Amino acid sequence: MDVFIEPIGRLMNEFSKLPGVGKKTAQRYAYRVVNMTEEEARGFAESILDVKRKVRFCKVCGNFTEEEVCSVCHTRSAEQICVVKEPKDVVALERLHAYKGVYHVLHGVIDPMNGVTPNDIRIRELLDRVGSGTVKEVIMATNPDVEGEATAMYIAKLLKPLGVTVTRLSRGIPIGGELEYTDEVTLERALVERKEL
Amino acid sequence: MDVFIEPIGRLMNEFSKLPGVGKKTAQRYAYRVVNMTEEEARGFAESILDVKRKVRFCKVCGNFTEEEVCSVCHTRSAEQICVVKEPKDVVALERLHAYKGVYHVLHGVIDPMNGVTPNDIRIRELLDRVGSGTVKEVIMATNPDVEGEATAMYIAKLLKPLGVTVTRLSRGIPIGGELEYTDEVTLERALVERKEL
Numbered sequence: 001m002d003v004f005i006e007p008i009g010r011l012m013n014e015f016s017k018l019p020g021v022g023k024k025t026a027q028r029y030a031y032r033v034v035n036m037t038e039e040e041a042r043g044f045a046e047s048i049l050d051v052k053r054k055v056r057f058c059k060v061c062g063n064f065t066e067e068e069v070c071s072v073c074h075t076r077s078a079e080q081i082c083v084v085k086e087p088k089d090v091v092a093l094e095r096l097h098a099y100k101g102v103y104h105v106l107h108g109v110i111d112p113m114n115g116v117t118p119n120d121i122r123i124r125e126l127l128d129r130v131g132s133g134t135v136k137e138v139i140m141a142t143n144p145d146v147e148g149e150a151t152a153m154y155i156a157k158l159l160k161p162l163g164v165t166v167t168r169l170s171r172g173i174p175i176g177g178e179l180e181y182t183d184e185v186t187l188e189r190a191l192v193e194r195k196e197l
Numbered sequence: 198m199d200v201f202i203e204p205i206g207r208l209m210n211e212f213s214k215l216p217g218v219g220k221k222t223a224q225r226y227a228y229r230v231v232n233m234t235e236e237e238a239r240g241f242a243e244s245i246l247d248v249k250r251k252v253r254f255c256k257v258c259g260n261f262t263e264e265e266v267c268s269v270c271h272t273r274s275a276e277q278i279c280v281v282k283e284p285k286d287v288v289a290l291e292r293l294h295a296y297k298g299v300y301h302v303l304h305g306v307i308d309p310m311n312g313v314t315p316n317d318i319r320i321r322e323l324l325d326r327v328g329s330g331t332v333k334e335v336i337m338a339t340n341p342d343v344e345g346e347a348t349a350m351y352i353a354k355l356l357k358p359l360g361v362t363v364t365r366l367s368r369g370i371p372i373g374g375e376l377e378y379t380d381e382v383t384l385e386r387a388l389v390e391r392k393e394l
Contacts, residue, residue, distance in 0.1 A: 003291045005263055007251045011244040017237070018226045029215045031285060033248050034261065040214070041249040045242035047208040051230050052238040054204045064231065066202055088228060094200045 008034065060129070062105035062122050063090050078102050082139040083126065083155065085109050085148065089141065101139075104129065109142055109151040123155060130162050137165040144171045205231065257326070259302035259319050260287050273299050279336040280323065280352065282306050282345065286338065298336075301326065306339055306348040320352060327359050334362040341368045 002009060008030050015026035033041060057063070058070035064087050065071070072090075080101025084090055090103050108121040130138060138159055142148035156166040172190035173182050182190070199206060205227050212223035230238060254260070255267035261284050262268070269287075277298025281287055287300050305318040327335060335356055339345035353363040369387035370379050379387070 003288050005252065005261055005267075007244070007247045007263065008261060011248045014241045014244045017233075017241075018229050020222075020225070025217075027285065027288070028217070030248065032215050033245055034252050036214075036249065038249055041245055044211045044214075045245040047204070047211045048230055048238055048242040048245075050204045051208050051227065052233065052235055055202065055231050064202055064205060066204065070202075088224065091200050091224070 061103045062107060063087050063103055073102055076100060076102050078134045079136045080139065081129065081135055082141050084141045085143060109147040110154060111147045118154065127158060130159055130164055135164055137167060140166065140168045258300045259304060260284050260300055270299055273297060275299050275331045276333045277336060278326065278332055279338050281338045282340060306344040307351055308344045315351065323352065324355060327356055327361055332361050334364060337363065337365045
């Protein structure tokens, strides 16, 4: 006999599919659901279905949207395009309230080791947008890891002949960080990319 | 403009109701749902509704069940009853595969500071079970904290006149623990309850 009755075991199994959720956490979540009111549980289930029903990708930038074109593409100047790997990177940048341009979500980075080629991510769509004429600057904001750097370099090479400025987010010691505890690669990069004061 | 579109924001809000889930984790979970297939999402939502539809409390022991009487009460001898605070404590004990008796889930412990009186937990039902005659031993397995201890003592006092043996899980230094790092209360208890070798 199993320790959990079937409906609880099944819900635990569903929760286990969420990132970072192990068996113990799945159990806590399932027990919380058991203790919800009918209405709460229905609201929870409904919001899961709703996300699948309503969320799609902006046909311009590739970010999540409920419309055909997202509200960022709809309302902002397309002179600057910030290129990111995933929708969550847009969230991180939007939180700053500092960037006023639009985005381009690649939905991945070039990663030959895992079979991701330039054709598997939204590079073609980016070139089309830049080719249309209004864009003045493309900011490459992929992660500063091997794949992110390679993808940024690859795209930059394709963009430059189109006559736009291509920039990259700066890399260096994090604000509040200490030299002593900064990894060597970052520290070397901070030295190479030092700025005149 | 909010950083998240409405359906994602709403699902994040639902995930935030789960124990220990903050905004960042809720976002990761919601994005995982966005990336699920229609079928996966439907299975997830359905299992939430199913738990509410199918899970009820065993009318004998108070543990979760799909039937009127749970499979433990149905199949095991009622000579030993192990009294616990919550259904998850049954899970912890069942995992051992060492206990062969039945359970009694109190659904709480006496906690006057938070307004929980003896009438608010399933003590009356326990007395009825013990009064029915087959029970020989009641094992008090509430947590070894202030409320758990007080509840165990309170119930033991009610049970003894009924002619059953009342026992308590032993308390002491955890296996693999070290004297040096054991808190004083536990260490004192281990000394007082020392056993002859």
